[in-house]
Amino acid sequence: MALALGTAAIVLLALLSELTRPRAVERFARARLRWRTRSRGTEQIGYDPGRERRAEQRARALLRSCVNDEEWSMYRDLGFLRVWGGSDRRAGGHAATGASLDLVGEAENAEPSPAADRITTDAGAGEASYAYLIYPHKPIVAYLPQTGVLLSEYCVAFPDLTRPYGSARLPDSDDVLAKWMALTADERRLIADANMHLPGRQIDPDRIRRDLLRLARWERERLYHDGRGASGADSLRAA
Amino acid sequence: MKLLRLKPGHGEIVLAEGDVEVPEQERELVEAFRRELDAGMWAAVPTETHAGRREAELVKSFAEVPRDAERVIFFPRAAGGAPRTAASGR
Numbered sequence: 001m002a003l004a005l006g007t008a009a010i011v012l013l014a015l016l017s018e019l020t021r022p023r024a025v026e027r028f029a030r031a032r033l034r035w036r037t038r039s040r041g042t043e044q045i046g047y048d049p050g051r052e053r054r055a056e057q058r059a060r061a062l063l064r065s066c067v068n069d070e071e072w073s074m075y076r077d078l079g080f081l082r083v084w085g086g087s088d089r090r091a092g093g094h095a096a097t098g099a100s101l102d103l104v105g106e107a108e109n110a111e112p113s114p115a116a117d118r119i120t121t122d123a124g125a126g127e128a129s130y131a132y133l134i135y136p137h138k139p140i141v142a143y144l145p146q147t148g149v150l151l152s153e154y155c156v157a158f159p160d161l162t163r164p165y166g167s168a169r170l171p172d173s174d175d176v177l178a179k180w181m182a183l184t185a186d187e188r189r190l191i192a193d194a195n196m197h198l199p200g201r202q203i204d205p206d207r208i209r210r211d212l213l214r215l216a217r218w219e220r221e222r223l224y225h226d227g228r229g230a231s232g233a234d235s236l237r238a239a
Numbered sequence: 240m241k242l243l244r245l246k247p248g249h250g251e252i253v254l255a256e257g258d259v260e261v262p263e264q265e266r267e268l269v270e271a272f273r274r275e276l277d278a279g280m281w282a283a284v285p286t287e288t289h290a291g292r293r294e295a296e297l298v299k300s301f302a303e304v305p306r307d308a309e310r311v312i313f314f315p316r317a318a319g320g321a322p323r324t325a326a327s328g329r
Contacts, residue, residue, distance in 0.1 A: 057250070166248075184294035
C-alpha cells in the first residue's frame with residue numbers, strides 16, 4: 001500500500017514538474033533579459049549629470065594643482081588657458097611659427113596683451129613670439145600676442161578608446177590638462193600629431209578676438225590689483 | 240608616488256601608489272606604469288622649473304620618472320589625424 005502511494009506521489013511530482021517547467025524556463029529567460037538590458041543601459045546609454053559634474057570637479061582640482069596660479073585664475077575666470085609658444089626647447093625649437101606665419105593675412109586691429117612684454121622673461125630670450133589658446137574640446141589656437149593675429153587651429157583630441165561609461169570624451173578640465181601637459185612637454189610632437197587648419201575652421205575668429213580682448217582686460221585688472229597690493233604692502237612696510 | 244589616469248565620466252583615478260624606495264612597492268608601480276603604456280597611454284610628470292614655471296615632462300619609461308616626483312599622470316594619446324612623419328614618430 002505504502003509502496004503504491006509513494007510511486008503515485010513520485011509520478012505526480014514528475015508530471016507536475018513537466019507541466020511547470022516551460023513556464024519556469026520562460027520566466028527565467030525574461031528575467032535574465034531584463035537584467036541584461038538594465039546593466040547595458042547603465043553602461044552605454046545612461047547619462048548621469050551628477051556623475052559628469054563630479055568628474056568635472058575632480059578634473060578641475062587636478063588641473064589647479066598642475067598649472068600655476070595665473071593660469072588657473074585665467075581658466076577659472078575666462079574658460080580657456082594661454083600657453084606661450086616655444087616652451088619645447090628640449091625638442092629643439094618652435095613648432096607653430098614657420099608654415100603658419102605664411103598663412104597669416106594682414107595684421108588685425110586686436111588689442112595687444114599687457115603680458116606681451118613679459119614674453120621674453122616667461123619663455124626665454126625673446127623666443128616666444130607666439131602663443132596658444134587652449135579651449136576644452138576645441139582646437140588649440142595659435143596667435144601672435146603682440147598683434148592679436150590668428151595663425152592657425154590645431155585640431156587634437158585625446159579619445160579614451162576603452163569608453164568607460166560609454167563615452168571616449170574626457171571631462172572638460174581633463175581635456176585642457178591633457179593639452180597643457182602635451183604642449184608644455186613636447187610642443188613639436190603635439191603640433192605634428194594635430195590637424196592644422198586656417199583660423200575659423202571650428203572656432204569663430206570673432207569669438208577668439210573677443211576672448212583676446214577679455215584676456216587683455218583680465219590681465220590689466222590683475223596687474224592693477226597686484227600693483228595695488230604691492231604698493232599697499234610697501235606702504236605698510238614703510239609705516 | 241601616485242600613478243593617476245584621466246578617465247571619461249570620472250576624472251582621475253589612482254592606479255597605484257607607493258614609495259619608490261621600497262622595492263616591492265616600486266615593482267608594483269613599474270608594473271602599473273608598463274600596463275598603461277602598453278594600453279597606449281601617454282605618461283606626463285608635472286614639474287616646476289627653478290624659475291617657478293609649471294610645465295610637464297612626457298616620459299616613456301619608469302626610469303625617466305624623477306625619483307622625487309609626486310605623481311605621474313596617464314592620459315590617452317593625442318589623435319588629430321595628421322599624417323605621421325619621422326620627426327613626429329618619436
